[in-house]
Amino acid sequence: MFTSVVHVTPAVFGDYGLIGGAERYVHSIAKSIGHNRNIRQSVLGFSDRPGIRQQLGGIDLHVVPTDSFSHNRMDWYGGKVWEALDGHDLVHVHQPFTRCGEVALLAAAQQGKIIVATDLGGGMPPRDGQDHPVGLAHRIVAISEFSAEMLGHLKSIPIDVISGPVDDAFLEPPVIGDKRGALFVGRLLPHKGVDRLIKAAPPELDVTIAGETHDLDYMAHLNALARNKRVTFVEAPSTATVRELYIGAAVHVAPSVVFDYRGGFHPNSELMGLTTIEAMCCGTPVAVANTCSLPAMIDPAVGEVFDDEAALADILARVQSGEWSRRYAPATVRDYALARFAPAVVADRLMDSYRKAEEAAR
Structure with missing residues (x-):
């Protein structure tokens, strides 16, 4: 049974990242899982500032310096992603169609992690038949039926639709x-x-x-x-x-x-x-x-x-x-x-999706 989850996102929510819905979503689901569950969690993001590591609401917030100063913030990533995934059982890759997401998917697969992916609007999904590292995921969590439809051509990966949570x-x-x-x-x-x-x-x-x-x-x-x-x-x-x-x-x-x-x-x-x-x-x-x-x-x-x-x-x-x-x-x-959309409702559904991803990874 997995006991630790790391959420990988190009930018964290707040002072060290961006104030946006996608960034808030990552923080919100981490908090929702943290309620009354014995799951260790970390949120990993990238910044052009010196790295930080701090506890935020019971979640380990890990911001590392980027190695890629692209004009597109969604393409920021760092070589330390390999090191940051170490010690976690399950890697939830947010924004998998960005450069950051692609690197995280490859690193997680190389380390034999359980992999879940969620598209939050950064980048565009691959066309039908086009190879992409998202194919390494064991399960996809789509945040709406519309999002699931956009990813429907990824037929080899099971998709769960889970909207929310509210903060x-x-x-x-x-x-x-x-x-x-x-x-x-x-x-x-x-x-x-x-x-x-x-x-x-x-x-x-x-x-x-x-x-x-x-x-x-x-x-x-x-x-x-x-x-x-x-x-x-x-x-x-x-x-x-x-x-x-x-x-x-x-x-x-x-x-x-x-x-x-x-x-x-x-x-x-x-x-x-x-x-x-x-x-x-x-x-x-x-x-x-x-x-x-x-x-x-x-x-x-x-x-x-x-x-x-x-x-x-x-x-x-x-x-x-x-x-x-x-x-x-x-x-x-x-x-x-x-x-x-309450956190407890969403967390129960998300944990069920994680367990199914764990079964697929065996």
């Missing part, structure tokens, strides 16, 4: 007051479709955009669209601030696109929609674009799917009138999310 920070029962306005939480990048939210919003509706700026031209575009509207930007909010924003919003909007306003193509722009899950756990109903994984994340009892800006504008008009909040009960929204 512990969003589990405490919220004190629900007057919920107002529309909220977006996430990175400010063209494929997130925030421009669609601003354009669809009635001039009198409060709209809050919370996240890190990753594209200055896109940010300038958003600011131009926000003129003469009640739009507030919250740059790089803390987790506590994000939670309060979720609780106070009448709706959380996920307006992601496959084709952005510049014509850029993003076929896997939303593999799971973590902020949608977080919002629901805080009792906030959601409006999600009919894009990638998002429609499958919700149910008619907790929100709506929209096809275009006109449909989003209709939703936001109902938010402004109060009709939206009268339709969706915060307790129903929260119960729906916790039943599917």
Whole structure:
């Protein structure tokens, strides 16, 4: 029976890495497994700073210097990955289609480890028939049905669909007051479709955009669209601030696109929609674009799917009138999310997947 797991990711979550959904996901599943389980865990990532090793919530956080200073952070990796895997039974490779993931897969296979892989949107899966180190994995954990479909041609590797978990920070029962306005939480990048939210919003509706700026031209575009509207930007909010924003919003909007306003193509722009899950756990109903994984994340009892800006504008008009909040009960929204995405629920399913990978590795 395996007793130790190392999660390998190009960048860890937080000060030594990136503040993004993929990075938060790795940290969240490690924490969920750590609850009441006798499993030693480590999260391994890479940085351009000197290496660190520290305990973070009972998890060994190991950040090592990169040997590859690619402009693409997802391609950072280091030769010490071989050394860092030593002493662990199971290697969970996150972002397997990046250079970092490929190196980790090869190193884990060379050392005879149990290997599980999860695609979090970094890089593109291989085409049908194309050789790739992901074929060395004993099992794949897909974070949505959409993600599993993208990997369906990897027929030799069993795939389990496990969405979530939500981070512990969003589990405490919220004190629900007057919920107002529309909220977006996430990175400010063209494929997130925030421009669609601003354009669809009635001039009198409060709209809050919370996240890190990753594209200055896109940010300038958003600011131009926000003129003469009640739009507030919250740059790089803390987790506590994000939670309060979720609780106070009448709706959380996920307006992601496959084709952005510049014509850029993003076929896997939303593999799971973590902020949608977080919002629901805080009792906030959601409006999600009919894009990638998002429609499958919700149910008619907790929100709506929209096809275009006109449909989003209709939703936001109902938010402004109060009709939206009268339709969706915060307790129903929260119960729906916790039943599917709570850490204990996700950890049980993930441990089952790990055990199956262990059997395949024998």
